[in-house]
Amino acid sequence: MLNIMEVHETNQMIEQEKLDVRTITMGISLLDCVSDDLETLCTNIYNKITTKAKDLVATGQAISRDFGIPIVNKRITVTPISLVGAGACKTPEDFVQIAHTLDKAAHTVGVDLLGGYSALVSKSMTPAEELLIRSLPQALSETEVVCSSVNVGSTKTGIDMNAVKLLGTIIKDIAKATADRDSYGCVKFVAFCNVPDDNPFMAGGFHGVTEGDTVINVGVSGPGVVSRALDAAKGKDFEFLCETIKRTAFKITRVGQLVAQEASKRLGVPFGIIDLSLAPTPAVGDSVGEVLEKIGLETVGGPGTTAALAMLNDQVKKGGIMASSYVGGLSGAFIPVSEDSNMINAAAQGCLTIEKLEAMTCVCSVGLDMIAIPGSTSAATISGIIADEAAIGMVNQKTTAVRIIPVEGKGVGETAHFGGLMGYAPIIPVNQSSCEAFVNRSGRIPAPIHSFKN
Template sequence: MINIFEVYETNKMIEQEQLDVRTITMGISLLDCIDSNLDTVNNKIYDKITRAAKDLVSVGRDIEREYGIPIVNKRISVTPIALVGGPACHSPEDFVTIAKTLDEAAKATEVNFLGGYSALVSKGMTPAEENLIRSIPMALASTERVCSSVNIGSTKTGINMDAVKLMGEIVKETAVATKDNSSMGCAKLVVFCNAPDDNPFMAGAFHGVTEGDTVINVGVSGPGVVKRALESVRGENFEVLCETVKKTAFKVTRAGQLVAQEASDRLGVPFGIVDLSLAPTPSVGDSVAEILEEMGLESVGAPGTTAALALLNDQVKKGGVMASSFVGGLSGAFLPVSEDQGMIDAVNRGALTIEKLEAMTCVCSVGLDMIAIPGTTSAATISGIIADEAAIGMINQKTTAVRLIPVIGKDVGDTVEFGGLLGYAPIQRVNTFSCEDFINRGGRIPAPIHSFKN
């Protein structure tokens, strides 16, 4: 039970420390929409989504109003479309019709984003999966709310380097296809290793095949709450620091649990998980970077940054799992450069590079996120960066992801404006030494020895 003291504390965090529930995401299975006729598939998909999620946004608004807890986004995730559209789609253009159907369904239900235009190719690609992947630039250029993800590796299967090479090309093609909009399509495209089935955050959300017909997953946030708590223990030892983060994460997760349970009850949809991820925004005071600097770093990127992030990530998880029996998704600290004012400032002052961000991803739950790079960056270099992040995820048995935005017409020293929660970003320098011969080898990097646990 949530008592009156917790309600009071939650209200204080909302009013003074920018606490919000970042998203309520309804997962919807589209497996019963599979058909060999493309028109039938599109009609079934539209009908299923609009029927299942017709009350999602209104219920979210009701909960906001009644409890005073801001719910920033209402979203939908669906079964990976490569599976759903496979029997009916025989070309990339066929898959694009499904992307447009998803977009229309998202608009009809008034959700912010819909995720699941996805393919899971960690070991190999079917013709349908390859067609979906090749359709991504067209799909993201012709839709507004559809998000795409591709899982190219896992600890159990290794890394599909053919898919890694293809995704470098697809990211570049997506940048070109959306160049008139600051290459925005790449902001809606994530490449994963060890992608979770129950992630409520975009752009990587999809409804896993092990999930039920519908489910409600909630993503909480609260970097501002954690930073304010740490201000009160400035100069204390690490034991006090850890306890403060842990207790604060507990309180934030309780708020998310309340919203999740209310949404589940009112919609008549089972509750899935609460994702504990600290998700920043461009707003001042809502930054993961500022938390790390409050721990004693002059700037994110300074020596000690990776250790501070490891501490933060671990204590958030420890506090969160005591507050909810069902924790899942990514559950850690997001490091999206364009969405975190502290990260932007660190890049601008020269303290934070892509290489340092890569080191930081070894100890947090995500990867290289919302990083703007020169539009001239080669597809092979993008593939190399994807391979590096996938290797970190594969070896460390954790989720890693890459969301790079090669902004056409921009170079190091320029800035790109995305708007809204996506913020703005400086164009970051990329190592230009070639990895093309490595990427062109083809085949798979095998799973690590510690993956064999049967």
């Protein structure tokens, strides 16, 4: 239970420091919707989502009103559609029909985003999984709130380079299909290595096959709270700094725990996990980059950035784990360039480069996230970037991801605008050296030696 002092601190964090619960996400299994008839399958999917999630938005609004805690998004994740649609879908267009069904169901219940138009191909692709991947340009351009992810590798299996090669072309095609919106379709797609089953954040959220029928996962965010807390740590040593971050992460996670338990009780759905990630927004004062700069960097991206981010990520997790018995998802610090005001500025100045971002992904929660690059970037280069990031995840036994936007018709120095929480991003250069011969090798990069632990 929260005592009166914690209530006062929580009110201050909400009113002055931009604390919010970023999302209440309901995970819904669609395995019992499976049919070999596409029309029946779509009907089953629509009926299950609209039945299970019918009260999700209203409940989130009621909790926000009753407790005075901002809840920014209400979302849904579903079982990876490549599994659900395998028996009924014979063409990419068949999978697109399911995407339209998901979009319709999401609009009916009023959620902001729906994740799970996904495929898990870390070792190899089934015919159905390849069909879903090939459907992505049409599916993501013709739907509004459907998000997609493809897991291309894991520490236990290695990296499916056939899928990595295909995704380079697919991402280019998604960008072209949504060129009139600064290639916004790419914002709704992410390629993963070691993807978690219980992530409430988009675009990578889906309802894993190890989950129950329905579950409530909550993502809580508070970079503004951490930033304000660090004002008291100016000039102090690392011990004081780490203790400050850890204590603050504990308080942030307790707020998420309160919301998660209340949502679970009101909806009659089991509580899953709290994702305690520091997820920034484009608003000034709600920036992970600002936190890193208060730790002692002149500009995020400069020397010391990776070390500062590693420390921040670790202390956030240590504080959060003490606040909840069920911490999961990604949890740590996100570095989405377009969604973080200080990172936007650093990228525009040339201080934050794609190479430095890749180094930072070795120690943060996700990977190369919301990065705008020239629309002329080749498919092979995009595949190479995905392969590099997947290798970091595979070798280091951590989740990594790539959400990159080759903005059609724009080049370095121009700006892509995505709107809302997605923000805007300066288009940054990528290395022009070709990796085409590497990407064109078929097959799989094998798992690292330390994956064999049986």
